[in-house]
Amino acid sequence: MNMITEIVSSFFEALNLVFSGDSFVIDIALRSIYISGFATILALGFGIPIAMIISFREFFGKNIIKWIFNISLGFPTVTLGLMLFLLFSRSGPLGVFGILYTPTGIIIGQSILVTPIMVSFSVSALESVNPEIRNLAKTLGASDFQASIMALIEGAKGVSLAIVGSFNRAVSELGIALMIGGNIRGFTRVLTTTIALETRRGEITQSIAIAIVLLFTIAGVNIVMSLIKRLWLR
Amino acid sequence: MAAIIMIDLKNVTKEFSDTLALNHINLHFDNKGVFTIIGPSGAGKTTLLKILALLLKPTKGKIFVNNVNVDNNMRHSLRRKFTMVFQNALFFNSNVHDNISYGLKIRNLPSDEVEKRIRDVLKRFGLIELEKKLMSELSVGQMQRVSLARAFVLEPDILFLDEPTANLDPENNSIMEKEILSFSKTKPVVMSTHNIMQIYRIADRVAFLSDGSLIDIGEKGILEDPQDECIKRFVAGETGYLNNNC
Numbered sequence: 001m002n003m004i005t006e007i008v009s010s011f012f013e014a015l016n017l018v019f020s021g022d023s024f025v026i027d028i029a030l031r032s033i034y035i036s037g038f039a040t041i042l043a044l045g046f047g048i049p050i051a052m053i054i055s056f057r058e059f060f061g062k063n064i065i066k067w068i069f070n071i072s073l074g075f076p077t078v079t080l081g082l083m084l085f086l087l088f089s090r091s092g093p094l095g096v097f098g099i100l101y102t103p104t105g106i107i108i109g110q111s112i113l114v115t116p117i118m119v120s121f122s123v124s125a126l127e128s129v130n131p132e133i134r135n136l137a138k139t140l141g142a143s144d145f146q147a148s149i150m151a152l153i154e155g156a157k158g159v160s161l162a163i164v165g166s167f168n169r170a171v172s173e174l175g176i177a178l179m180i181g182g183n184i185r186g187f188t189r190v191l192t193t194t195i196a197l198e199t200r201r202g203e204i205t206q207s208i209a210i211a212i213v214l215l216f217t218i219a220g221v222n223i224v225m226s227l228i229k230r231l232w233l234r
Numbered sequence: 235m236a237a238i239i240m241i242d243l244k245n246v247t248k249e250f251s252d253t254l255a256l257n258h259i260n261l262h263f264d265n266k267g268v269f270t271i272i273g274p275s276g277a278g279k280t281t282l283l284k285i286l287a288l289l290l291k292p293t294k295g296k297i298f299v300n301n302v303n304v305d306n307n308m309r310h311s312l313r314r315k316f317t318m319v320f321q322n323a324l325f326f327n328s329n330v331h332d333n334i335s336y337g338l339k340i341r342n343l344p345s346d347e348v349e350k351r352i353r354d355v356l357k358r359f360g361l362i363e364l365e366k367k368l369m370s371e372l373s374v375g376q377m378q379r380v381s382l383a384r385a386f387v388l389e390p391d392i393l394f395l396d397e398p399t400a401n402l403d404p405e406n407n408s409i410m411e412k413e414i415l416s417f418s419k420t421k422p423v424v425m426s427t428h429n430i431m432q433i434y435r436i437a438d439r440v441a442f443l444s445d446g447s448l449i450d451i452g453e454k455g456i457l458e459d460p461q462d463e464c465i466k467r468f469v470a471g472e473t474g475y476l477n478n479n480c
Contacts, residue, residue, distance in 0.1 A: 132324050135289045139318040140337035143310050
């Protein structure tokens with residue numbers, strides 16, 4: 001059987017694996033969504049306030065901070081994984097917390113990885129909101145904070161892109177999941193680490209199945225966010 | 235009836251990077267009626283209105299409200315008594331009802347009070363049928379009526395209007411002027427405009443601004459026999475004047 005035939009055959013077997021509800025595949029997919037979803041929520045928690053400060057305040061060094069977040073968009077996941085490994089390893093400064101090789105470690109790593117996406121995309125979205133919107137809210141009686149929240153709501157469509165982009169980056173990265181998570185079966189094994197492992201073991205069908213699940217996961221999150229945008233963010 | 239609010243600007247200067255928008259402005263308001271600020275484009279009318287409405291801070295000089303120097307801590311509470319309507323109908327990306335209710339909701343008024351006030355103002359401005367429409371679906375005239383309704387529903391102590399009737403058709407213009415005059419019978423309205431005829435129709439006092447400086451201030455009669463060349467040209471509507479070449 002030539003290579004192409006093998007890939008096509010594997011593809012259909014993979015589809016069968018996905019749609020038959022294979023517990024191994026479902027378990028890994030749910031863990032990936034949980035870990036990357038949590039990382040995205042964490043990044044949202046500190047990324048949005050940072051983006052609001054950058055967008056709505058004037059301060060010395062603002063452009064430098066924006067530039068740092070922008071260049072961090074392409075930060076290599078393996079490099080970040082290595083840095084966090086050194087921090088979290090038993091002899092590292094944060095080794096005492098026992099975070100290495102745990103889902104918590106991956107969540108922290110992925111949230112750091114996607115924060116520049118959250119901040120840069122959100123700043124771009126918020127800066128495109130008419131600056132007079134904050135003045136409008138203020139003249140209707142809003143405090144500075146309430147006016148900023150109103151501007152955030154006005155820029156919500158752009159911010160939702162930041163959320164989707166952050167989740168996509170988190171769920172599809174490999175370096176941090178591998179180096180901080182350790183790819184422990186049933187504990188820290190996620191979609192990307194499984195694809196890497198199964199490919200190395202020559203289990204192409206399994207690899208393709210997991211890759212399809214990964215693509216479906218990304219597509220699913222995008223569809224959900226699009227529906228939210230359509231229903232609530234007219 | 236609440237006492238009429240008194241505002242004083244003392245030597246107010248406003249600079250934007252390398253532009254001098256306002257130059258040592260001294261103004262005093264303590265009366266009901268319509269006070270208009272006129273002058274060519276770029277004269278500083280909008281900046282002056284924003285400073286009066288406490289949306290901008292002066293670079294130099296002081297603002298006094300009821301003889302009290304306005305500091306940062308007072309701005310928010312005072313802004314709840316002031317309301318400004320912007321030149322280009324500015325609105326939140328939602329429907330007419332939500333735009334009008336915003337200011338009432340952040341004041342935590344009871345929902346029945348909010349709805350009662352909204353009903354009243356929608357009726358007054360002929361907006362009942364547009365209540366559930368998105369702002370983006372409205373005409374310019376309808377948008378500007380919503381802007382004024384959104385300000386009136388808050389029952390402010392003073393109203394600041396930045397060219398509220400610019401680009402309006404006669405019908406909408408008439409509705410707006412009627413409501414502005416009605417408000418000004420008990421409270422002050424500070425309004426910028428380019429429209430000389432409108433000044434004659436509704437203004438009580440006039441301030442003429444050019445290049446950020448106050449050229450003249452007085453009853454609207456100052457426009458009938460202006461001594462200043464700038465004002466003469468403005469009133470005559472000379473072409474080229476709008477380039478601010480006083």
